Amino acid sequence: MAALETEEFTFLHRHEAPKGTLRQIERVHAPFYVEAVFENIPNHGHVHLDSDTAMNPFSGEAALRAVGGICAAVDAVANGEARNAFCAVRPPGHHAESSAAMGFCLFNNVAVAAEHARAVHGMERVAVVDFDVHHGNGTQTTFFATAICSTGRATSGPAIQGPGMEHETGVFNNIVNVALKPGSGSEEFRRGYAERILPALRNFHPDILLISAGFDAHLRDPLAQIRLQTADFAWVTRELLEVAEKCCRGRVVSTLEGGYDLQALADSTAAHVRALMGH
Numbered sequence: 001m002a003a004l005e006t007e008e009f010t011f012l013h014r015h016e017a018p019k020g021t022l023r024q025i026e027r028v029h030a031p032f033y034v035e036a037v038f039e040n041i042p043n044h045g046h047v048h049l050d051s052d053t054a055m056n057p058f059s060g061e062a063a064l065r066a067v068g069g070i071c072a073a074v075d076a077v078a079n080g081e082a083r084n085a086f087c088a089v090r091p092p093g094h095h096a097e098s099s100a101a102m103g104f105c106l107f108n109n110v111a112v113a114a115e116h117a118r119a120v121h122g123m124e125r126v127a128v129v130d131f132d133v134h135h136g137n138g139t140q141t142t143f144f145a146t147a148i149c150s151t152g153r154a155t156s157g158p159a160i161q162g163p164g165m166e167h168e169t170g171v172f173n174n175i176v177n178v179a180l181k182p183g184s185g186s187e188e189f190r191r192g193y194a195e196r197i198l199p200a201l202r203n204f205h206p207d208i209l210l211i212s213a214g215f216d217a218h219l220r221d222p223l224a225q226i227r228l229q230t231a232d233f234a235w236v237t238r239e240l241l242e243v244a245e246k247c248c249r250g251r252v253v254s255t256l257e258g259g260y261d262l263q264a265l266a267d268s269t270a271a272h273v274r275a276l277m278g279h
């Protein structure tokens with residue numbers, strides 16, 4: 001947040017994330033699971049839903065605002081109030097399955113946003129691009145059997161949550177996984193996008209592009225073995241914007257996923273938002 005409050009970001013339009021609704025969440029998640037999450041929020045201390053995913057007394061509101069924020073961003077972009085948007089939210093979402101928390105994620109924010117775009121704005125062709133270093137297993141599972149959402153991601157292997165294997169292409173050939181070997185850097189990352197993910201996006205020709213923006217592939221990040229530089233996140237953002245300009249009038253909504261070295265997270269987020277602003 002401090003990185004986005006410097007002088008160069010003075011002209012960003014900022015909005016507090018509203019609370020999402022159960023209707024929005026339950027387009028992706030089973031009602032019994034949603035109820036269980038809120039019933040288990042502690043009055044004090046922490047409650048673990050799995051070995052990685054804990055909740056404190058404020059987690060319920062945070063999760064509602066993460067969902068509400070990205071849905072409000074989709075509304076703003078769909079209605080022409082904003083050209084694109086970045087949602088600086090926690091908790092992240094891309095590991096959450098329909099009925100299970102996983103990997104720090106309670107609800108799958110980007111999947112909820114995709115279904116919101118379909119249900120509310122009639123956008124049948126929603127693309128999700130996930131450049132978090134860990135495979136977005138929850139997003140892949142949600143859209144594995146639908147012909148109207150193309151997902152692409154670059155991940156290290158083996159990833160913590162799900163392998164994200166390249167042979168996993170979805171029922172309608174709508175999934176693109178590019179697995180990067182440990183130690184891979186800028187060259188392999190950019191080649192994967194240029195040769196696989198960006199052409200797939202162009203062929204899909206989405207109505208809106210959603211980005212799961214995880215910055216934990218950064219060289220400094222402690223949770224993976226990929227060696228990206230801050231400039232790589234600016235590059236991939238510009239490339240995705242170029243596709244969006246040609247396919248969907250520049251309509252892009254990005255949401256924060258992973259990132260565990262705070263300086264690398266701040267620098268990479270700033271580079272990402274700077275690119276979204278056209279700088």
